[in-house]
Amino acid sequence: MATAQLRPDAADGLERAARAVLPSSVADFIGGGAGEELTLAWEQQAFTDYALRPRVLSGVDRPDLSVSMLGCAVSLPMAVAPMAYQRLVHPAGELEAVEAAGRAGALTVVPMLSSVGLEEVADAAAGPLWFQLYCLRDREVVADLARRAERAGYRALVLTADAPRLGSRRRDLRNGFTLPPGVTPVNLPHRIGGVPGAPGTGASAIAQHAAATHDATFSWSDLAWLRAQTELPLVVKGVLCAEDAVRAADTGADGIIVSSHGGRQLDRAVPSLHALPEVAEAVGDRCEVYLDGGVRRGTDILVAAALGARAVFAGRPVLWALAAGGADAVAELFAQVRGELQEAMVLAGRSSLAGLDGLLSPRRRERTC
Numbered sequence: 001m002a003t004a005q006l007r008p009d010a011a012d013g014l015e016r017a018a019r020a021v022l023p024s025s026v027a028d029f030i031g032g033g034a035g036e037e038l039t040l041a042w043e044q045q046a047f048t049d050y051a052l053r054p055r056v057l058s059g060v061d062r063p064d065l066s067v068s069m070l071g072c073a074v075s076l077p078m079a080v081a082p083m084a085y086q087r088l089v090h091p092a093g094e095l096e097a098v099e100a101a102g103r104a105g106a107l108t109v110v111p112m113l114s115s116v117g118l119e120e121v122a123d124a125a126a127g128p129l130w131f132q133l134y135c136l137r138d139r140e141v142v143a144d145l146a147r148r149a150e151r152a153g154y155r156a157l158v159l160t161a162d163a164p165r166l167g168s169r170r171r172d173l174r175n176g177f178t179l180p181p182g183v184t185p186v187n188l189p190h191r192i193g194g195v196p197g198a199p200g201t202g203a204s205a206i207a208q209h210a211a212a213t214h215d216a217t218f219s220w221s222d223l224a225w226l227r228a229q230t231e232l233p234l235v236v237k238g239v240l241c242a243e244d245a246v247r248a249a250d251t252g253a254d255g256i257i258v259s260s261h262g263g264r265q266l267d268r269a270v271p272s273l274h275a276l277p278e279v280a281e282a283v284g285d286r287c288e289v290y291l292d293g294g295v296r297r298g299t300d301i302l303v304a305a306a307l308g309a310r311a312v313f314a315g316r317p318v319l320w321a322l323a324a325g326g327a328d329a330v331a332e333l334f335a336q337v338r339g340e341l342q343e344a345m346v347l348a349g350r351s352s353l354a355g356l357d358g359l360l361s362p363r364r365r366e367r368t369c
């Protein structure tokens with residue numbers, strides 16, 4: 001697909017273009033959420049709870065969008081969220097998104113469940129990479145992945161803490177979702193990787209694999225254990241309240257990603273944007289605070305930054321772009337968001353993301369949830 005066609009409306013246009021080329025069960029896997037998909041809907045609605053208070057005559061011509069993410073200098077405060085099995089949507093899988101993000105000056109979090117090996121992805125990357133881990137029963141596999149990521153040049157580890165088991169994703173259950181041949185968790189040793197799932201067993205392949213490998217007993221002491229396994233900065237993903245944010249900081253986390261996993265885990269969980277201020281306030285300067293969930297345009301980044309996020313991560317839009325037009329479309333998505341953020345900062349009279357005090361006004365008394 002010609003990238004010029006993507007310009008009018010990046011978020012919605014990309015999803016439409018992707019759905020036109022993807023099998024419907026794959027589009028459902030990507031687009032879906034858990035339960036009644038309330039949190040999924042709230043994630044995007046939450047951004048409309050805030051209006052911007054622009055300042056005029058502030059002389060801002062070229063706002064500074066650069067930021068440091070745990071020591072990684074990036075020129076855009078939007079990174080790629082970890083998303084499993086990217087070869088579901090593009091033959092080059094994770095290599096393609098990493099290339100585009102690097103070109104855009106953005107960071108990528110490579111998922112533990114990547115469908116291209118973590119070393120091969122690192123070799124191909126132009127921009128900084130973090131590596132995501134799940135809380136697995138087999139601690140030796142977790143420690144080994146951490147060591148491999150460190151050796152391959154990843155700059156931080158992200159422990160996803162909100163998936164002791166997989167949320168009930170009704171669309172995947174309805175579709176009996178399985179991974180097609182050739183899309184496998186190649187980073188995992190065969191004893192726990194295998195070929196996830198088989199049709200007709202009543203659960204999605206992804207849910208079965210998570211049931212067999214994830215450890216719901218993983219707790220704060222295990223986070224302390226992981227902290228001791230690596231020299232890399234450690235980020236906890238999936239925090240939605242101040243208490244857990246403080247606990248993560250106390251246990252040695254360097255960063256927190258405020259996230260509801262894009263509404264894919266606990267349905268009716270608070271949308272991440274609403275949890276962000278209490279987390280940012282609770283940890284102060286002890287941890288870098290990030291957000292994902294529902295970020296679709298430049299103004300969303302501005303709202304999240306004003307509420308305490310150092311940078312944000314985008315999930316589904318990147319996969320839709322990957323499906324619709326590969327690395328070029330992902331690069332186009334990043335270019336569009338960069339343009340929107342620049343425009344919003346000029347029009348709001350803000351020269352940098354560090355100086356957003358007084359930018360937000362609650363749009364209504366009643367929140368969307």
Ligand SMILES: Cc1cc2nc3c(=O)[nH]c(=O)nc-3n(C[C@H](O)[C@H](O)[C@H](O)COP(=O)(O)O)c2cc1C
Binds near residue numbers: 081262315
């Ligand atoms: C298809 C898909 C796969 C995902 N896989 C992972 C994963 O392997 N690890 C993880 O921590 N989060 C995973 N996530 C969650 C994302 O990292 C992120 O939290 C979420 O997508 C953000 O919301 P957004 O899609 O609205 O931007 C996945 C999300 C999607 C849509």
Ligand SMILES: CCCCC(=O)C(=O)O
Binds near residue numbers: 084113166210261264
């Ligand atoms: C075991 C989880 C598979 C990836 C996924 O779908 C998600 O994290 O949302």
